[in-house]
Amino acid sequence: MSAHLNAALREGDNPELTEERRKATFDTRKLADEFFGSHLARRRREIAKAIDAIPELHDTKPLPFMTREEKVEEAARKVFTLSKHITDIVDLSNNRETQSLNEMVIGIEGMPISLHFAMFIPALQGQADDEQKREWLDRAIRMEIIGTYAQTELGHGTNLRMLETTATYDKQNKEFILNSPTLTSLKWWPGNMGKSCNYAIVVANLIIDDKLLGPHSFMVQLRDENSHETMPNIQIGDIGPKMAYNSSDNGFLKLSNLRIPRRNMLMKHAKVQEDGTYKKPPHEKLAYSAMVHVRSHMITQHAMLLAYALSISTRYSCIRRQGYIDPKKDEVKVIEYQTQQHRLFPHIARAYAFAFAGTESIRKFEIMKRSLEAGNIELIADLHALTSGLKAVVTYLAGQGIEQARQACGGHGYSMASYMGEIYGVGIAGCTYEGENLVMMQQLGRYLIKAVKSVKEGKKPTGYVAYLAHAGQRHSLIDCRPNEGYAEHIRAFEHIARRQTFRAAERLQKYENSGLSTEQAWNNCTVELNRASRLHTRLFIACNFYERVLDVEDMAVREVLEDLLHLHLNYELIDIASYALEAKKIRPNAVSLVDSWEITDREHRSVLGRRDGHVYENLFKWAKSSDLNQNDVLPSHKKHLLPMMLNARKQSKL
Numbered sequence: 129m130s131a132h133l134n135a136a137l138r139e140g141d142n143p144e145l146t147e148e149r150r151k152a153t154f155d156t157r158k159l160a161d162e163f164f165g166s167h168l169a170r171r172r173r174e175i176a177k178a179i180d181a182i183p184e185l186h187d188t189k190p191l192p193f194m195t196r197e198e199k200v201e202e203a204a205r206k207v208f209t210l211s212k213h214i215t216d217i218v219d220l221s222n223n224r225e226t227q228s229l230n231e232m233v234i235g236i237e238g239m240p241i242s243l244h245f246a247m248f249i250p251a252l253q254g255q256a257d258d259e260q261k262r263e264w265l266d267r268a269i270r271m272e273i274i275g276t277y278a279q280t281e282l283g284h285g286t287n288l289r290m291l292e293t294t295a296t297y298d299k300q301n302k303e304f305i306l307n308s309p310t311l312t313s314l315k316w317w318p319g320n321m322g323k324s325c326n327y328a329i330v331v332a333n334l335i336i337d338d339k340l341l342g343p344h345s346f347m348v349q350l351r352d353e354n355s356h357e358t359m360p361n362i363q364i365g366d367i368g369p370k371m372a373y374n375s376s377d378n379g380f381l382k383l384s385n386l387r388i389p390r391r392n393m394l395m396k397h398a399k400v401q402e403d404g405t406y407k408k409p410p411h412e413k414l415a416y417s418a419m420v421h422v423r424s425h426m427i428t429q430h431a432m433l434l435a436y437a438l439s440i441s442t443r444y445s446c447i448r449r450q451g452y453i454d455p456k457k458d459e460v461k462v463i464e465y466q467t468q469q470h471r472l473f474p475h476i477a478r479a480y481a482f483a484f485a486g487t488e489s490i491r492k493f494e495i496m497k498r499s500l501e502a503g504n505i506e507l508i509a510d511l512h513a514l515t516s517g518l519k520a521v522v523t524y525l526a527g528q529g530i531e532q533a534r535q536a537c538g539g540h541g542y543s544m545a546s547y548m549g550e551i552y553g554v555g556i557a558g559c560t561y562e563g564e565n566l567v568m569m570q571q572l573g574r575y576l577i578k579a580v581k582s583v584k585e586g587k588k589p590t591g592y593v594a595y596l597a598h599a600g601q602r603h604s605l606i607d608c609r610p611n612e613g614y615a616e617h618i619r620a621f622e623h624i625a626r627r628q629t630f631r632a633a634e635r636l637q638k639y640e641n642s643g644l645s646t647e648q649a650w651n652n653c654t655v656e657l658n659r660a661s662r663l664h665t666r667l668f669i670a671c672n673f674y675e676r677v678l679d680v681e682d683m684a685v686r687e688v689l690e691d692l693l694h695l696h697l698n699y700e701l702i703d704i705a706s707y708a709l710e711a712k713k714i715r716p717n718a719v720s721l722v723d724s725w726e727i728t729d730r731e732h733r734s735v736l737g738r739r740d741g742h743v744y745e746n747l748f749k750w751a752k753s754s755d756l757n758q759n760d761v762l763p764s765h766k767k768h769l770l771p772m773m774l775n776a777r778k779q780s781k782l
């Protein structure tokens with residue numbers, strides 16, 4: 129590729145990076161079009177340019193130097209400033225555009241309206257009837273009110289059926305009475321609930337005539353719309369600092385005999401009539417729709433977090449020189465070491481694979497939503513299984529990749545100047561929120577066991593589990609040589625996933641036959657079942673990557689994606705042993721592969737990952753701006769350590 133086609137080349141950059149960019153075999157803009165989709169890639173460039181022109185939207189100082197209060201204030205200031213410009217910059221109905229704008233301006237550490245857009249609005253869209261939408265959704269979209277999604281409690285997050293918050297219907301007054309009867313029933317964790325929101329969708333166990341009807345969603349006003357003071361019968365606050373996400377005020381909530389009108393229960397699906405008659409929803413789990421929405425969006429979000437970490441470490445690895453391969457020559461860029469390439473490149477391949485899987489899960493969510501609007505509930509189970517598996521596998525592997533990227537930066541990777549600590553903290557939170565990963569794997573496990581049962585009954589499952597019926601096509605890993613083509617890799621992958629799923633199903637059957645209860649038998653098999661779920665999901669990611677690459681028209685881009693696909697399939701299949709060959713092919717394109725993610729310096733917030741590669745001078749600037757450097761001698765030092773040392777000295781002279 130002639131160098132002028134590489135959009136990332138700029139005058140004045142560190143020559144080490146320019147040298148890398150000149151080696152690119154493809155146009156980074158064209159690969160960005162594949163990674164994001166051409167519309168979003170173009171919009172991200174336009175959004176970045178628009179932000180450049182509005183200084184109030186820029187960071188006032190690096191986030192790691194801020195206290196928690198300053199972070200919360202900075203996020204609030206930017207949200208307010210953005211509210212004046214946002215409709216000029218993005219199409220608000222486009223989630224991914226809006227998310228890109230938020231990440232570029234506010235960053236990944238949280239903001240006062242995260243949950244408002246991620247869950248409050250989607251819950252209203254999915255669960256409120258038309259009249260309720262007119263009352264709350266329009267106001268929420270206009271941001272007249274800010275809401276959150278309050279489900280998790282101090283004592284229960286995973287097991288929703290055991291939520292202790294109650295909503296008891298009072299027929300006389302046509303009201304629900306909401307209560308947090310115990311300490312463990314306090315709502316705990318909801319994002320932005322502590323200080324920012326004035327409304328919440330509270331998930332509570334519905335009780336009518338002493339009958340427990342399971343978790344349902346209720347609209348609760350938390351704070352006065354004018355004074356923002358807490359409403360009566362409500363106690364609310366922030367839960368304190370967390371491993372990451374410290375710009376967000378995750379909160380607690382206690383409800384004490386709070387009365388709300390009957391129509392504050394979201395009634396698109398389940399309904400409670402004035403006389404207390406209860407009408408069941410058409411599908412029992414429609415009340416969980418906001419969670420499925422977020423899970424389907426988390427995959428692209430985690431691909432992006434992994435991309436942040438890898439572009440920082442790949443660029444830095446081409447700046448950092450340390451040691452020799454040939455002692456007669458200069459010190460080499462650390463990227464030249466095979467171990468460094470093996471540490472980073474499989475994760476670069478995964479970032480692409482995850483982004484493609486995420487685009488697919490969002491597409492599937494939209495298809496399910498439209499089909500549900502037409503009254504069809506058939507796609508719900510498939511989507512739940514797919515998103516449960518993807519959410520769990522991608523958040524976990526992205527976390528591993530981010531940590532490898534941090535280690536690849538050596539000591540400087542541990543400084544917050546690299547921003548790796550925050551990226552990791554935010555990434556691994558995804559293993560927990562929206563359903564703890566090992567629990568979500570079990571949800572997919574249930575679906576796989578059902579598919580095995582139908583195969584055993586002679587039926588042919590369709591869609592993502594169709595391969596479970598192809599037991600005749602047995603191939604072993606030993607048959608799978610890297611250059612035989614990708615179809616062979618996929619068949620080997622299918623074989624391994626199928627074998628594990630059948631093994632888990634047989635084991636479950638054995639325990640059930642031995643007289644154990646269904647639940648006990650299930651618990652005895654969950655390790656095997658989760659392995660099956662993991663393999664099934666990794667197979668989906670690999671197949672999707674494979675099919676996606678076949679669609680690419682630009683030959684240079686297709687070739688580099690095929691290199692990544694080859695590496696991905698080999699890495700996933702035979703672990704590390706066979707991919708030294710691929711690493712050699714990826715090496716010349718390493719920087720351009722990460723440049724294609726088009727992450728701006730503003731978005732990165734990393735000194736190590738700077739696009740221009742001027743790392744060391746900026747590390748020094750960063751160190752000088754530390755609060756601790758504002759005084760030559762810290763007041764705390766004068767107060768404690770200096771007297772201690774002076775005293776010790778005095779003692780020794782005696």
Ligand SMILES: CC/C=C\C/C=C\C/C=C\C/C=C\CC/C=C/C(=O)SCCNC(=O)CCNC(=O)[C@H](O)C(C)(C)COP(=O)(O)OP(=O)(O)OC[C@H]1O[C@@H](n2cnc3c(N)ncnc32)[C@H](O)[C@@H]1OP(=O)(O)O
Nearest residue numbers: 223245246286288413416422425426429512561562563574
């Ligand atoms: C605009 C931007 C959009 C998105 C943002 C993008 C990215 C995110 C960015 C930032 C995020 C920032 C902050 C994060 C905020 C976090 C919020 C939260 O965490 S909210 C709380 C989330 N809580 C959970 O996820 C709880 C997990 N627990 C459960 O989901 C359930 O309890 C569990 C599924 C584990 C069990 O439920 P239960 O009712 O007991 O069912 P059971 O296991 O018995 O299964 C019965 C039957 O139901 C099926 N099923 C279960 N769930 C669903 C579902 N959701 N949909 C469809 N079907 C479901 C289950 O498979 C089973 O079916 P079968 O009987 O086997 O057929």
Ligand SMILES: Cc1cc2nc3c(=O)[nH]c(=O)nc-3n(C[C@H](O)[C@H](O)[C@H](O)COP(=O)(O)OP(=O)(O)OC[C@H]3O[C@@H](n4cnc5c(N)ncnc54)[C@H](O)[C@@H]3O)c2cc1C
Nearest residue numbers: 277278279280284285286317318319557560561562563566
């Ligand atoms: C950053 C962040 C933001 C959040 N935001 C929100 C929010 O906005 N709104 C909200 O309502 N909640 C929110 N949460 C809460 C989150 O959804 C829950 O923490 C999550 O669903 C996990 O539930 P838990 O904490 O009860 O974990 P637990 O269920 O207590 O998990 C502990 C361990 O038990 C295991 N375990 C539990 N059940 C089973 C089982 N059945 N089988 C096998 N193993 C099991 C788990 O695998 C895990 O290892 C947030 C959490 C975080 C970290």
